[in-house]
Amino acid sequence: MVMLIIKLCIFAMAPLCTVAANAQTQGIGFGYGGRNGPKQWGHLNPHYTECSVGKLQSPIDIQRGQTFYNSTLEPLHRDYYTTNATLVNHVCNVAMFFAEGAGDVVINDKNYTLLQMHWHTPSEHHLHGVQYAAELHMVHQAKDGSFAVVASLFKIGSEEPFLSQMKDKLMKLKDERLKGNQTAQVEVGKINTRHIERKTRKYFRYYGSLTTPPCSENVSWTILGKVRSMSKEQVELLRSPLDISYKKNARPCQPLNGRRVEMFHERVTKKETGNKKKDPN
Template sequence: MYSKLILDYKNQNQLLTVGPNMWCWISNVYPNTHSILLFHELLIFRLEWKGDAGHLNINETYYNLIQCHWHTPSEHTLNGTKFDLELHAVHKSSKGEFAVIGILYKIGSPDPFFSKLLNDIKSSVDKDIDVGVINPREIKFKSRPYYRYVGSLTTPPCTEGVVWTIVKKVRTVSSEQLSALKGAVHHGYEENARPTQELGGRQVWLYGPMENEKPT
């Protein structure tokens, strides 16, 4: 079973807090490339970091950021609502374990991170290009509250045991930015999200801000 889940926060009764070392990003930023990959019958447009782009610390396991890609529409829903776009930031540990951060977007104001990539996205259709140095911090992964569960990758080989983190706050992306991301995929795969699955007995945890910390 793929791990795109229906998240219901109205009935969520488990609110936890996390320590200050939950998120840890190193300062070194290396050049980046765009690449378009074909996974069986699913085209995915992704931004791939060369070298060390930072890491995520979950229960003392360090997962290095390796790439980001997008799905339209979203693969997760909140209270039955599907959104226009979902970003997946894929991290991998030294043991080959995966952790993915998911960020949901709806149509609205332009997203600052996408704005910096817009021209490159438009020019990268059907080819790989080098877009230079981009700091992954600009995606602003550090946001609470968020959901967490253990599932699988949503594209083949659909690896199990993946730690998923879904940011609860829905961000905005402009129509132009969304069209550019769809156009980079095209070939009939502009909408490349797999159908949403039920929880299937999985536990989903909602993590909130620490004491004296404002939500981000």
């Protein structure tokens, strides 16, 4: 039953990474360099046109001068629960798919259900001109098909606890790939993602797109303001199951095109209400 759910999730989330092996042989697969690199995505397939002509594309560089504090934004509300999960070599990234009941996030009174999370190395979003070592995307979807992605940036430093727990599973995924299984899956079993929903004092929000073809512009992005750490070895481990052309799987930053990047900051909110508690971030 769990595997059936995972397969259904992979089918439903295909737009996030449509590089199945058969697509590659048909010449419509995308990559991160050369003739099928990001600059060419919009010409690889009629369904990918938005990658070239869209005006609300992601990722972006979040610059100080283009960021606006919004006092109406609320603290990020996430409720995640223990559920079965499976690690997947998603061809263009390593992903973890969750079974039903993984939890959800509420944004602007709209509920988005957690489906999967995956990693990009290096980061896709830049923060004040800086590109980081890695970026985690927690992918949620609403009933109307729109997405909400909560992203965390990582610099090289101490080990990331969740990835430390997944080390053996990631190594097994790598071994499966070395055996020739390009879309290997490794059962993780029950997984507790509650630590990921830790309170955040600052985030950035804007409206954008998927960062892989078809680059659909129906994504609410939340970029957490606190940059976390993972070790260099963990970055390499996330890359290890992937083909060489996908080990560096970050789409370049896209033009903002007049979009408004809004910021939530608990310190500013508390100052406005008379509570001047120092922000540790």
